[in-house]
Every structure is written in structure tokens, then in C-alpha cells.
Amino acid sequence: MKQSDPAAGRHRLRRSLLGWAAGGLALGLLLRAVWPAAAPLVLGLATLPVLAVLLRDILRRLGGGTAGFDLLSALSMSGALALGEPLAGAVVALMFTSGTFLRDFAEGRARREMTALLTRQPRQATRHADGALEVVPLTTLRPGDRLLIRQGEMVPVDGHTLGPAVLDATALTGEAMPLRLPAGDPVFSGAINIGEAFDLLVERPAAESTYAGIIRLVEQAQAERPPMARLADRWALGFLAATVAIGGAAWLASGDPLRALAVLMVATPCPLILAVPVALVGGLSRAAAAGVLVKGGAALEALARVRVMLLDQTGTLTVGQIRLVEAQPLGALSAEEVLRLAASLGQASGHAVAAGLVAAARHRGLALAAPEEVQEATGAGVAGRVEGHAVAVGGAEFIANHVAPGNFPPDGAHLPGTVRSLVAVDGTPAAVLLLADPLRPEASATLAAARAAGIQRVVLLSGNRAEVAEAVGRQVGADAVLAGRSPAEKVAAVLREKPEGPVLMLGDGVKDAPALATADVGVAMGARGAAANAQAADAVVLVDRIDGVVEAIRIARRSRRIALQSGGAGIGLATAGMLAAAAGWLTPVQGALLQEAINVAAIVNALRALRA
CATH class of the missing domain: 2.70.150.10 (Calcium-transporting ATPase, cytoplasmic transduction domain A)
Known part of the structure; x- marks a missing residue:
């Protein structure tokens, strides 16, 4: 994605100021050795442009939370020039410009996985038209x-x-x-x-496609400022007040204004303002690489604290596609012929069972015929004619209208989690079909890994029948199974679990959107192009697997831990340096150099969030 003109202009200005400050400092140091009288002028000129741009930015953002960092740097450079310490001022100018440049570099590196999604967005497509090919904009598809x-x-x-x-x-x-x-x-x-x-x-259409939705989510995630970063801004303003107080006390106690200047030089909220966002953006990038798009730092922070996981069943723990498990022929027709007739009829139905039969028949290479005189009872069954045969597929109550139910074997024990469908051909029992929505192969391992990652309670929250949901719950080792829940009842279940700790809800489909929005962290299965649940969720799973969610939890917890380490350790070191400067143990130049060392260490530590 190309930079906008304002962004490109800011980047050029920062690069130019960095070059100016570095060149001026180098020339000033050289002149101190060969022409000492000219050195202060050159060092002052190296500082002034940086200070002027900084003061302009402060005036623009005076009411914003990021002014603390800017004001400290401006006070340091202004004080250095006023007290006849141009070398210290030039060092701070270089430190300020290099710190800003380092932050941009670190955040750019941290965003690389998310930015890669944006840069790969296609604009055109090749379409067949009247026996020829034409290149057209995606918006026309x-x-x-x-x-x-x-x-x-x-x-x-x-x-x-x-x-x-x-x-x-x-x-x-x-x-x-x-x-x-x-x-x-x-x-x-x-x-x-x-x-x-x-x-x-x-x-x-292109605007409703999976990738277009992901692009919108990426842009939203990049634009959001996380709570921890906003809190860092407020702390930075408090840190400014503490710095001025310590510097003023040192000046009053010693009578030496250079001690106050040294305190200003070493004082830095940069670990908070720079390192914390870098760590959190690094976590967003790592999660995107793992196949989970987290919608910004706020969601990442919430994900780091979850203790309870609620999961939908169909399409989440299961693959979301009905498949034929077994066909039991009951008459003269073979299992494959019954399947062919049932699937032919199923072509006229939108029910998941019909789709499963069609898929099974096509997988076996069976030739399907066009159905006629189709009549469907929603959710119960479908009947019609296929190649002259009267065919009916459905549950026992529906089939009772087409053949005596006593002619079918009773609904006895069958594989856990399967659904029983009956087929009648020409008024005669033809077959019993067992179908199931199979469990995802990674489901059990994912829930075990979630517990190892700190999840204390796992609840299966399903709209399915109790028999099917409980079978799935036993297979994956859920702590509780709540079956037959409507969307409103799922919301109530999420609210009941919140006293146990922050709740993560993982689901797919429109039916789960209210529960996703209610949970502390809603995670949507977005690989199949769902829209409502993706908008309601705080994170979207980009691949049709659920194990990436646990990896995202691990990444979130590590990123938050690194952010706290970087901010806390950086501010602790800066405070120690300020006290040393107040005691007269550091000169202004030494304080400025210590400031930059702390900044670099905090940002380098924050970049650990990018490592697997």
C-alpha cells in the first residue's frame, strides 16, 4: 500500500532532521578539536531546526496525551542552549530524531505481516466474456x-x-x-x-469477499490505539511533572542549574510512549502470521487476560458440513443406488443433510439425475420423483406419509453424534442413512493446549440437540455442555460465565454474533466469508482451523508481558538516572547519552514480541 502524501512528507522530514542533527553533531565535535570558537555555533545550528519542528508539533498537539515526551525533549534542548551547553543540546537533538526514526522502523517491522495483507490486495480480474477474456476492475464482478x-x-x-x-x-x-x-x-x-x-x-461481489473483509479489519486494527498505549501517554505527562520537580529541587539544593539540565537530559518516557506500542503491534503481527487477525491493541490486551473459553459446536468444533457416515440398505436396491436417488432429489433442497448427500454421491462419482415434482417440508424432509421413481428422504415423521414407519428398523443405538435419515423409494423402505458433522481433527488437541496456556474452564455452547452436543463435549473434554441454546440464551450463558474470569467466545455464523459481542473477547471463524460475526468479534480466525486461537492467546500474553517489562524497566532506569543526575553524578551530555541507551534497550526488548 503506497504511503499517502502527508505520511511520505513526514517520513522525509524526519529523515532530513536526523541527517541534519547527525551531521551537525559530527562537524561540531570535529571543530572542537581544530577550531573551538566555531564549535558552539555549529552545534547550536544542529539543534535549532529540530527544536523548531518539535515546538510546532507541540503547539499542534498541546491538548493531546503524547505531549509529555515532546515537552521533555523541547525543555532539554532549550535549556541546553540557554545554559551554554550546545553539545548537550545537539546530542538530545540527535537522540530525539534517532528515537523517532527507530520507533518508525520498529513499528514498520512489527506491522509487516499485517501490511503484507494490504499490499497484496488485487485490483483487477480476468473474466470470460463471449468466448474471449477481458481484464476488468474487481468492482464490476x-x-x-x-x-x-x-x-x-x-x-x-x-x-x-x-x-x-x-x-x-x-x-x-x-x-x-x-x-x-x-x-x-x-x-x-x-x-x-x-x-x-x-x-x-x-x-x-468483491466488496463482500473474505479478503475485502480482512482488509477492512486490518485497517481498523492499525488505526486503533490500545488502552495500554493511551495509559502510557497519561503516565508520560505525570512523568514530566516528576522530572520538573526533581530537576527544580536539585537546582535549589545545589544552586547549579546544570544539575536540573542533566535531570531533563536523562528523563525519558520513551519506553512507555515508544516501546509499549511496538510490543503490542508486534503481537498483532505475530497473531496475523498465525492466522488470527486481532482487531487492535485493546483486543490483544483483553485476549491476554482470558480465563474462560466458550465454543460453538457446528462450524467451530466441527467442520460445519454434514457428511455421510454409513448407508444401510433395506431392500433390493444397493446402497450406492439409494444414495444416487436420494442425492438426485437432494439437489432441489438447501438443507445441510441434502448437501451432504449430494457431496457424498459426487465423491463416489455417481451420475445424478434431475428431480421432478419436488415438495419439501422445511427441516423435516423432501419428496419428489427421480427417473420415474417416487423418492422421499427425511425423518421418521415425514417418511410416515410415504411409507409405514413400522417397516423401518427402530431408532436404536448408533454412532455418537450422528443423525439418522430415512429413504423410501416407490413407497418401500430403501435405506437408513447415518450422517454427522465430524469433529475437527485438531479440536481435542486445541482444547488441551488452551488449558496449558492458562484457560481454566471450557464450555461447549451449542444450538444442537443435547445428545449430539454431549457426545462432542465428551470427545473434546469440555467442562460443561450447554445444548439447544438460542442466540439469546447464548448471550445469557456468556454473562453467567463472566464472574469466573474474562470470557472468550469462539463461534461462527450469524447466530453467534450476539454472544461474540457480549464476551470480553469474541473470536469469529472468518475463513468462510461470514460477515455479521466477523463485525461483532474482536478477532477473526483467517484459516479454517481453531488451533490458531490458542497460539493467539499465547502471543497476546507474551506481548503484554513484554510491553510491561519494556515500560516498567525503562521508566525505572530513567528514574535512577534522574536521581543520579540530581546528585551531580551525571553531566548533561552523559544524561543525554544514558537517555538514548535506555530508549534503544526498551525498543529492542519490545521487538522480542515479534519472535516466535
Whole structure:
């Protein structure tokens, strides 16, 4: 993403001031050896432009919380020039400009994973049109358009493959393994085509695509100032008052104004103002690299404190797609023929069970026919004609209208977590189908890792039937299972858990958005292009896995710890230096050099938040 003109101008000005201060200081030191009379003038000229720009910025931001740091630097340079210590003033000018430059460098490095998401945003797409190809802006794409995705190109919008595809989602999700997708599989924008060119059927406009939503979230995260950083600004103003008090007391006690100047030189709230944001932005960057986009420092700080985790079931702990587990034929028709007829009928239904049957039939290479005379009872079953046969698929009550239920075996014991669906063909029992939404392979390990990371209580919060939810809860080792909960009841459950400690809610879909918004930290499964839950959440999982959430918790806790270390240790060292300067143990120049050493140490320590 190109810098805006004002941002580029500020960067050029800072670089120019750094060069001016460094060059002036170097020339002044040289003149002290060969032409001492000229040295003070050169050192003063090295300081004045930096001081002038600094005073201008102070006037612009006088009511802002960041004025403490600027005022200390301005007082230091002004005092040095007024008391005839131009060398100390030039050192502070260099320290100030280099500290600002170092902060920009550190924050730029810390933001690299998030910035990479922005710079990779595509602007155009190649669309099939009347037997030819045309390059068009993304804003012109509509659902149903057919795009050509060449090797090396980013998928620009969400859609479905019209042929096999091999994708690299590493930069977006942190998933290192290539994704190998068959024809008909969903593809989410932001992945890179590393295989042969393939065609994509557009599912939603570019503005509503997964990657566009991620871009909006990144921009929001980069613009937000975290509470810890805002608190640091307030502390910096208090630190200014303490500095002036210590310097004034030293002056009054000794009668030497240079002691007050030395106190100003060594005083620095930079570890708070510079190092704390660097550590938190570093944590945001690491979380993005792990496949979790945290919406700013406030959310990262909250994530570092969570103790209770609530999880939705469908699409969160499970893959969110009904799959055929077993087909039990009951008559003359084979299991594959019954599946073919049921899936053919299922093409006319939008129910998850019908989608699972269609997917299972296509996976087996079965040729599906077009259904006719379709009648569907929402949530109960579907009936119609396929190749002249009367076919019905559904639960026992629905099938009772098409065949006597006594002709089916009773609903006895079957695999935990499975759903039983019945198939009748021409009024005769044809098969019992067992379907399930399978558990994510990483689910159990993720919850075990969450406990190791400091989560004290895990609750499965599901809208599913108690039988299915409790089976899943037992498999993953949840402390409690709350089944059959409506969106309003999920909100109530989140509120009940808050006395146990800060609550994290992980969910997907519109049904979870109120609970995500109510939790201390709402984390949305955003890999499938969900919108309402992503907007309500504080963080979004970019990859279709949940183990990145635990890594994000670890990263958040480490980043917050490093931020506190950098700020606390830096201010402690600065306070010790101020007392030493007040006692007359440090000259103004030595105080300025100590200030820069503390700044560099605090920022270098804050950059540890970037390391895995």
C-alpha cells in the first residue's frame, strides 16, 4: 500500500532532521578539536531546526496525551542552549530524531505481516466474456461471473472452482501446506494459485469477499490505539511533572542549574510512549502470521487476560458440513443406488443433510439425475420423483406419509453424534442413512493446549440437540455442555460465565454474533466469508482451523508481558538516572547519552514480541 502524501512528507522530514542533527553533531565535535570558537555555533545550528519542528508539533498537539515526551525533549534542548551547553543540546537533538526514526522502523517491522495483507490486495480480474477474456476492475464482478485464475495470481473474490486447483494460503492464514481442491469446492479470496490455471465461478461481489473483509479489519486494527498505549501517554505527562520537580529541587539544593539540565537530559518516557506500542503491534503481527487477525491493541490486551473459553459446536468444533457416515440398505436396491436417488432429489433442497448427500454421491462419482415434482417440508424432509421413481428422504415423521414407519428398523443405538435419515423409494423402505458433522481433527488437541496456556474452564455452547452436543463435549473434554441454546440464551450463558474470569467466545455464523459481542473477547471463524460475526468479534480466525486461537492467546500474553517489562524497566532506569543526575553524578551530555541507551534497550526488548 503506497504511503499517502502527508505520511511520505513526514517520513522525509524526519529523515532530513536526523541527517541534519547527525551531521551537525559530527562537524561540531570535529571543530572542537581544530577550531573551538566555531564549535558552539555549529552545534547550536544542529539543534535549532529540530527544536523548531518539535515546538510546532507541540503547539499542534498541546491538548493531546503524547505531549509529555515532546515537552521533555523541547525543555532539554532549550535549556541546553540557554545554559551554554550546545553539545548537550545537539546530542538530545540527535537522540530525539534517532528515537523517532527507530520507533518508525520498529513499528514498520512489527506491522509487516499485517501490511503484507494490504499490499497484496488485487485490483483487477480476468473474466470470460463471449468466448474471449477481458481484464476488468474487481468492482464490476457479479455472482455468476466466470474468472480465469492464472498460475501465481491471487484469487480476487470468493467462489467455487470449476476445475481442480492447488492454492497457497500461507501469507493469509499461516497454513503452510498447499490446499488441493477438487472441482466444485469453495475458494476464498486471498489465496495464491500455485498450480495450473483454473476457472472460478464468482459467488459474491468483491466488496463482500473474505479478503475485502480482512482488509477492512486490518485497517481498523492499525488505526486503533490500545488502552495500554493511551495509559502510557497519561503516565508520560505525570512523568514530566516528576522530572520538573526533581530537576527544580536539585537546582535549589545545589544552586547549579546544570544539575536540573542533566535531570531533563536523562528523563525519558520513551519506553512507555515508544516501546509499549511496538510490543503490542508486534503481537498483532505475530497473531496475523498465525492466522488470527486481532482487531487492535485493546483486543490483544483483553485476549491476554482470558480465563474462560466458550465454543460453538457446528462450524467451530466441527467442520460445519454434514457428511455421510454409513448407508444401510433395506431392500433390493444397493446402497450406492439409494444414495444416487436420494442425492438426485437432494439437489432441489438447501438443507445441510441434502448437501451432504449430494457431496457424498459426487465423491463416489455417481451420475445424478434431475428431480421432478419436488415438495419439501422445511427441516423435516423432501419428496419428489427421480427417473420415474417416487423418492422421499427425511425423518421418521415425514417418511410416515410415504411409507409405514413400522417397516423401518427402530431408532436404536448408533454412532455418537450422528443423525439418522430415512429413504423410501416407490413407497418401500430403501435405506437408513447415518450422517454427522465430524469433529475437527485438531479440536481435542486445541482444547488441551488452551488449558496449558492458562484457560481454566471450557464450555461447549451449542444450538444442537443435547445428545449430539454431549457426545462432542465428551470427545473434546469440555467442562460443561450447554445444548439447544438460542442466540439469546447464548448471550445469557456468556454473562453467567463472566464472574469466573474474562470470557472468550469462539463461534461462527450469524447466530453467534450476539454472544461474540457480549464476551470480553469474541473470536469469529472468518475463513468462510461470514460477515455479521466477523463485525461483532474482536478477532477473526483467517484459516479454517481453531488451533490458531490458542497460539493467539499465547502471543497476546507474551506481548503484554513484554510491553510491561519494556515500560516498567525503562521508566525505572530513567528514574535512577534522574536521581543520579540530581546528585551531580551525571553531566548533561552523559544524561543525554544514558537517555538514548535506555530508549534503544526498551525498543529492542519490545521487538522480542515479534519472535516466535
